[in-house]
Amino acid sequence: MKQTLLRFLKTRRALAALALLVGVAVGGVWLAWPAAHSDAGLLPAGAAGREMALDAAPWQEHQRDGAALLADLKAGRVEAVGITPDALLVSTAAGERYFVLDGRGAFANLAIAQARDAASSPFELAMLPQVHVGPDARGGWDRAFEVIRVLLSLLLPVALIGVVLHVMRQDVFSMGKLVQRPRDIRFADVIGASEAKAALSDVVQFLQQPARFAALGAHAPRGVLMLGGPGVGKTLLAKALAGEAGVNFIATNGSEFTSKFFGVGVAKVKQLFATARKNAPCILFIDEIDGLAKRSQGNGAAESEGNRIINQVLVEMDGFAENAGVIVIGATNLAENLDEALLREGRFDRRVHVKLPDVRDRADILRLYAKKLPAAPALDFERLARVTTGLAPSALAYIVNHAALVAAREDAAEVSMAHLMESVETARIGERNGAQRALSPDELHRVAVHEAGHAVVASALHSGKVEKVTILPRGGALGVTLVTQEEDKTLYPKSFIEARIQMLLAGRGAELLLLGEASSGAAQDLQECSRLALDMVARYGLSEQAGLFSLAAVPAQHAGGLMSDAVKQANALLNDLEARCAEVLQTHLHALKSLTAELLEQETVEGDRVEELVHPALRRAA
Structure with missing residues (x-):
């Protein structure tokens, strides 16, 4: 009931303010609008002008053009000229009276200028803004339209300012309507992320029992930075933290602080942190916090506003008391884009890595x-x-x-x-794209040979489990050999990387062995195996010829000559592994030919069939 009354009072205030603005505008128009009948004190000073003002009918009986007026002015026959909004009223020395239509007033200015320069005798000049020549266009609908036009010209700027202020106000106060209570989400509902959940466990305890920590002089981190790739569950983990601790949850993102209006971003930050304090204890979650970017030295409006927003965030985080019960959690996969001041102790002083599930x-x-x-x-x-x-x-x-x-x-x-x-x-890999229809029989045969080479070497060197081989095009690939690992790997031994490179080279090697020449189909494979070979030489220290020196220790501007040597050594490594791959293919030539034939016949071969072809003795023993 109270909220309804407040909304009503706010509406009444808005209506009263609008009525006041309308009243001011109407009053201004009324005061500025010339009266239809002038008082005597407002009549022109000259006798001819007063006569025109009181009754302009005699002048409206005859109409002439501007050339006639100019001729009379030059000849000195003009006795008086009355300038009205619609025309010029002219009295001559011979007693002649006529009017010249001049609705825009341009000819009036020209006539006056000509008269001053060329008139042979002086004449009376009278301004008659209240006199209208011809049909009284101002007395009917046109006058009403003119009133409306003037009103709109006064009210539209006021209304525009009001709309802008309203949008700015809504933009700011929307930050205070983000409070959630995710009571039903717990750490148990988040599958995986065991390391992250363990790192956040003491935050849960602080939010549940702040007095126990305060008695020991300890306080929870003011900010926790969650690092992880897109889609790993950072938002869900933050909600689970709030649910586990039984506190409120406020979620926003880095781009929400920006605004088309200067200064609104800072107001948003203030409103958001004020809402967080009001709803403490709570979790304030800022997703994609790298959207705040870094403070820059630029002098532009955008750079200045961005700097002020980050400064305000820093001030607000420093303003938290140790027992405020508000913990800010930022999430990003681009920590290098954050301002250094955000990462120091007392702000985001703890980092939690949210890894991919195993x-x-x-x-x-x-x-x-x-x-x-x-x-x-x-x-x-x-x-x-x-x-x-x-x-x-x-x-x-x-x-x-x-x-x-x-x-x-x-x-x-x-x-x-x-x-x-x-x-x-x-x-x-991608959707099936139907590109097979565009391949000739020779090209289809080459694709089958290429994919069979990948599968045979992968199975022979145990570089992974072959799940499927197909010559059905998917995405940008004309064929696919799907090889998986039994377990996720964090560390890669030298033998594993060499087997992986040989598997990548096996498609090209099979083409050379069975078809006599290679093709452009190995471009992607060569790019990947070249990257792996260069890493072995320049980063991992896994090349006997290159030694243990890592190019990662050399500044980029000084690594040019060393990089060329590393490329030569990586190329030598690739040549050696290509020769070893050719030996494996020659050893399993029968399996290579059989798998190629089955691919041409069936288009897709399962991994178990590849194992049977490459390791027939093991299958018979089983």
Whole structure:
């Protein structure tokens, strides 16, 4: 009831202010509008002018043009000229009276100038703003339209200012309407991110028991910076922190502080932190905090406003008392774009890295999302977790949802493993693009040889598990060999990187072995294996010829000559690995030819069949 009354009073005040503005505008028009009938004190000084003002009818009986007026002026026959808003009233010495239409007043100025320069005798000049010649256009609708025009000319600027002020006010006070209470989200609802949850556990304890920490002279960090790639769950983790501690949650993002109006960004910062203090204890979450950028030395309006916004954030964070119960959490994957003052102790003095889920976490996440679908009972989530290495939880959610779309497209009753694998390939490689129809038989044969080479070497060197080989084009690739890892890797041994490079070179090597020449289809493979070889030589110290020196220690402006040497050594490493790859292909030549033939016949071959072709003895023993 109180809020309703306040809204009513605010409305009454707004209406009263509007009525006052309208009254002022109408009064101004009324005072400025010339009276229809002049008082005697407002009549022109000359006798002819007073006569024209009192009754202009005699002058309206005859009309002449401007040339006649100029001739009379030059001949000195003009006795008086009355200037009205519509015409010029002319009296001659011979008693003749006429008018010259001049609605815009341009000819009046010309006539006066000509008269002053060329008149042979003086004449009376009278200003008659209240006299109208011809039909009384001012007495009907035109007068009303003129009143409306003047009113609008006065009210529109006032209304525009009012709208701008209202938008600015709404822009600022919208920052105070962001309070949420995510009571139902806990750390247990966030799959994975165990390191991040452990790092945030003491923040939960401080928010729940601030007195215990205060008694020991300790205080929680004023700011926590969450670092992680897009879609890893930083926002969900911040909500889970608020839910775990049972406190309020306020969410915004770095771009919300900017505004088209100068000074509003600073007001937004003040309003946001005021709301946070009012709702303490709470979590103030600023997503994409790198949107605040860094303070710059520029003198432009944009740079100045950005600097003032960051300065205000710094001041507000310093203004928190130790027991204020407000913790600011910023999230970004571009920490290098943050201002250095934000990262010092007392502001964002703790960093929490939110990593991608590992293979077990991915399986659990996929199970969680699949529960919401009419899924087939025999889904291999472990396999799905393997083929989704490096994907964020948001990408996994997309894969499950897209699998449902694929099932609906096929009019299936449930989501099967085939639908999920199709969705994984779409997410990782791209949609089927139909480019196969544009390939000639020779090109299709070359694609089959190329992909068979990748698969055979990957299986022979155990550089990963071959899940599928296909010559069906996807995205920008004419064929795909899908190789996954049983476990996520953080450290890569030299043997693993060399096997990976050989697998990348195997497509080109198979073309050379079976077709006699390579093609442009290996461009992407060469780019990737060149990057790996250069890292082995210049960063990892994994080349016997290059030694242990890392080019990462050399400033970029001084690394030119050293880089050319590193490129030569990386090229030598690639040549050596290419020779070793050719030996592997020659050893498994039968498997290479058989897999090529099956690809041309079936278009897609599963990974188990590749293993049978490359390791027949192991399959027979099993």
